[in-house]
Amino acid sequence: MTKTVTDVICPFCGTLCDDLEVVVSDDGKKLLEVYNACAIGAEKFLHSQAKDRITRPRMRQDDGSWKEITYDEAIEYTAKMLADAKKPLMYGWSSTNCEAQATGSELGEIVGAVMDNTATVCHGTSLIAVQDIGIPSCTLGEVKNRADRIVFWGCNPAHAHPRHMSRYSIFPRGFFTGKGHTGRKVIVVDPRPTDTASVADVHLQVEQGRDYELLNAFRVAFKGEKLPDVVAGIPKEKIYEAAETLKSGRFVIIFFGMGVTQSLGKNHNIDEAIAVTRDLNEYTKAAIMPMRGHYNVTGSGQVWGWLFGFPYAVDLSRGFARYNPGETTSNDLLRRDEVDAVFVLGSDPGAHFPFSSVKKIYDLPSVAIDPHETPTTEVCKVHVPVAFVGVEIGGCAYRMDNVPIETRKVVEPPEGMMTDEEFLGRVLARVKEIKGV
Amino acid sequence: METVTLTIKNQPGLYLEADTITPDAFAGKKAEEIAGLPVYVGRDEHKLGEFFEISGKAGATAAETKIVVKGDLSRVKYIGMKMTAGEIVVDGNADMYVGAWMQGGKITVNGNVDAFAGTGMKGGELIIKGNAGNYLGAAYRGDWRGMSGGKITVAGNAGSDLGTFMTGGEIVVGGDVDVHVATHAEGGKIVIKGNAKSRLGGQMVEGEIYVFGNIDVMMPGFAYREDVDIEVDGTKGRFALYEGDLGERHRKRKGQTIYAKLYQQIRA
Numbered sequence: 001m002t003k004t005v006t007d008v009i010c011p012f013c014g015t016l017c018d019d020l021e022v023v024v025s026d027d028g029k030k031l032l033e034v035y036n037a038c039a040i041g042a043e044k045f046l047h048s049q050a051k052d053r054i055t056r057p058r059m060r061q062d063d064g065s066w067k068e069i070t071y072d073e074a075i076e077y078t079a080k081m082l083a084d085a086k087k088p089l090m091y092g093w094s095s096t097n098c099e100a101q102a103t104g105s106e107l108g109e110i111v112g113a114v115m116d117n118t119a120t121v122c123h124g125t126s127l128i129a130v131q132d133i134g135i136p137s138c139t140l141g142e143v144k145n146r147a148d149r150i151v152f153w154g155c156n157p158a159h160a161h162p163r164h165m166s167r168y169s170i171f172p173r174g175f176f177t178g179k180g181h182t183g184r185k186v187i188v189v190d191p192r193p194t195d196t197a198s199v200a201d202v203h204l205q206v207e208q209g210r211d212y213e214l215l216n217a218f219r220v221a222f223k224g225e226k227l228p229d230v231v232a233g234i235p236k237e238k239i240y241e242a243a244e245t246l247k248s249g250r251f252v253i254i255f256f257g258m259g260v261t262q263s264l265g266k267n268h269n270i271d272e273a274i275a276v277t278r279d280l281n282e283y284t285k286a287a288i289m290p291m292r293g294h295y296n297v298t299g300s301g302q303v304w305g306w307l308f309g310f311p312y313a314v315d316l317s318r319g320f321a322r323y324n325p326g327e328t329t330s331n332d333l334l335r336r337d338e339v340d341a342v343f344v345l346g347s348d349p350g351a352h353f354p355f356s357s358v359k360k361i362y363d364l365p366s367v368a369i370d371p372h373e374t375p376t377t378e379v380c381k382v383h384v385p386v387a388f389v390g391v392e393i394g395g396c397a398y399r400m401d402n403v404p405i406e407t408r409k410v411v412e413p414p415e416g417m418m419t420d421e422e423f424l425g426r427v428l429a430r431v432k433e434i435k436g437v
Numbered sequence: 438m439e440t441v442t443l444t445i446k447n448q449p450g451l452y453l454e455a456d457t458i459t460p461d462a463f464a465g466k467k468a469e470e471i472a473g474l475p476v477y478v479g480r481d482e483h484k485l486g487e488f489f490e491i492s493g494k495a496g497a498t499a500a501e502t503k504i505v506v507k508g509d510l511s512r513v514k515y516i517g518m519k520m521t522a523g524e525i526v527v528d529g530n531a532d533m534y535v536g537a538w539m540q541g542g543k544i545t546v547n548g549n550v551d552a553f554a555g556t557g558m559k560g561g562e563l564i565i566k567g568n569a570g571n572y573l574g575a576a577y578r579g580d581w582r583g584m585s586g587g588k589i590t591v592a593g594n595a596g597s598d599l600g601t602f603m604t605g606g607e608i609v610v611g612g613d614v615d616v617h618v619a620t621h622a623e624g625g626k627i628v629i630k631g632n633a634k635s636r637l638g639g640q641m642v643e644g645e646i647y648v649f650g651n652i653d654v655m656m657p658g659f660a661y662r663e664d665v666d667i668e669v670d671g672t673k674g675r676f677a678l679y680e681g682d683l684g685e686r687h688r689k690r691k692g693q694t695i696y697a698k699l700y701q702q703i704r705a
Binding site: 085086087111112128131132210212213216217218219220222223225226227228231264265268271272275279317318319323324325326327336337338339340 | 450451452454477478479480481533552553571572577578579581616617620621635636639640654655656657658660682683684685
């Protein structure tokens with residue numbers, strides 16, 4: 001016999017789909033099938049059942065091979081590494097629950113760490129812009145029920161957030177959007193003809209790295225001022241026309257992604273995009289939202305926001321929180337040799353950071369906490385496998401629109417495996433012992 | 438004026454946070470007392486004397502104190518932070534935050550500085566003989582009031598995000614600059630004697646930018662108005678005047694909208 005668990009939350013991307021159905025064995029120990037999820041989400045659930053899954057911590061030996069160690073030994077190594085370091089980097093935090101993030105923050109404060117999350121190579125620049133000029137935003141529910149002008153700027157949800165378009169942005173029929181996609185106009189701004197662009201009414205194929213200029217041109221167009229003949233590779237007639245399309249909508253939503261946050265100008269692109277949204281509110285209702293990647297990167301920003309006042313790149317080394325991306329961001333710290341130990345949890349910098357930074361991690365004392373074997377675990381000295389959050393343990397996560405959703409446990413983790421929160425709690429207790437606090 | 442000379446003898450393992458290297462902190466102190474001032478490496482507090490050889494003595498007040506810092510200071514942050522008077526000469530390269538939030542006095546760096554030099558500067562003079570990093574004379578993160586007074590002179594090149602949120606004061610760059618100049622500025626004057634790339638005056642409300650060389654891409658929000666003959670930093674010439682950012686908010690004076698001004702030298 002099997003049983004079906006309904007209304008399961010998907011712990012993959014920031015869309016945090018909440019309508020999955022998971023079939024588990026009667027004893028709740030095996031996960032058999034996943035329904036309603038996208039291919040990536042389903043794979044995340046099924047991967048917890050992998051036969052070759054690593055279930056015990058491992059330590060790198062001098063000859064490069066792994067040796068299995070106990071959780072106690074891993075806790076001891078991690079606690080000593082953090083207690084000995086003058087300025088450890090504690091990075092990741094985006095693929096775990098808020099409870100683990102809070103415990104990790106307490107640990108970071110005691111050891112004087114720099115706490116940074118994956119926003120540092122993702123939407124951190126959006127957070128800088130928000131801090132500079134604020135943000136008029138909304139929830140995905142409002143988008144579904146109200147939005148009739150959808151802009152995807154520098155993002156490709158068809159591949160990165162596969163169910164976003166069907167659940168919230170393009171296709172759903174909502175309270176005031178009964179016609180579904182036929183009542184909506186979709187504008188995609190992307191240098192490439194992406195799969196998202198192929199379903200758009202208008203594709204503005206912006207010249208690579210000229211988003212800031214194009215956004216500025218929209219603002220000039222809204223005000224009815226004169227534009228140069230071509231801006232960012234787009235003829236001015238198309239810009240005026242797109243500006244009118246936006247102004248004539250009842251509710252405009254701008255979604256943006258890595259294409260603008262991590263290309264030339266970074267935070268300035270978002271700053272100008274927020275200004276575009278603000279300007280649009282003089283004609284209609286408009287909102288803007290970052291397409292957050294990891295399922296709980298938004299949550300780590302929330303947790304640190306309420307604990308430290310800053311959403312990422314928080315330097316606690318001097319006992320108070322400091323924040324200055326460019327100095328306290330992971331890649332700058334690694335590049336400049338500003339940190340002397342690296343702790344990674346719930347992220348894969350080995351795959352996402354520049355190779356020069358990954359080499360620095362390899363050279364330093366380092367621990368990676370991750371259910372999977374990843375490029376990061378390959379360069380770290382100790383790998384601690386843990387239970388999958390949202391599959392084998394519940395906990396709070398924040399969707400990309402800052403709505404908190406409680407994830408659910410659907411299956412038991414392999415016997416004797418720790419969760420992120422348990423492991424961090426044990427390391428915290430040991431660090432307190434070492435430091436005598 | 439009394440002079441204190443600091444010569445670096447031990448490089449820090451990580452980076453040294455030395456916000457105590459200011460005439461204000463040194464004033465009225467002898468060499469031994471200065472050696473006891475706190476500095477930080479990561480979470481550990483150290484004494485200035487552990488890293489520097491210190492000779493001479495400080496004047497009675499900050500204004501009567503000159504500090505000469507010698508050696509490789511490329512791992513030392515915050516030199517001259519928040520200083521109000523006196524003088525600092527840095528003989529070598531310095532790291533981040535040189536003269537950040539400075540209010541008065543003079544800093545001369547005979548080398549390069551890293552990012553965030555002159556952050557939120559209010560007054561005084563900062564002279565950099567080499568190159569400057571990113572965020573020169575910019576606002577601190579999240580602050581909408583950037584550099585408001587004083588003068589920064591760079592002989593070499595400057596990085597990106599020059600004078601962000603500037604409200605007053607002057608920055609003169611002898612060489613080239615990277616992207617984003619005077620973003621969100623509401624005043625102040627920036628002179629670029631070399632070339633600029635793109636995004637000059639984006640979201641700029643008021644203030645002036647002068648460029649002697651090329652601009653790769655002009656912001657669409659800047660419109661050409663007229664040619665003018667003016668003198669800039671000792672150079673007379675004909676400049677094309679652009680006004681903008683047309684997409685941004687602007688105040689009015691006597692019914693006229695006041696725009697930020699961008700001047701580009703016209704070369705025959």
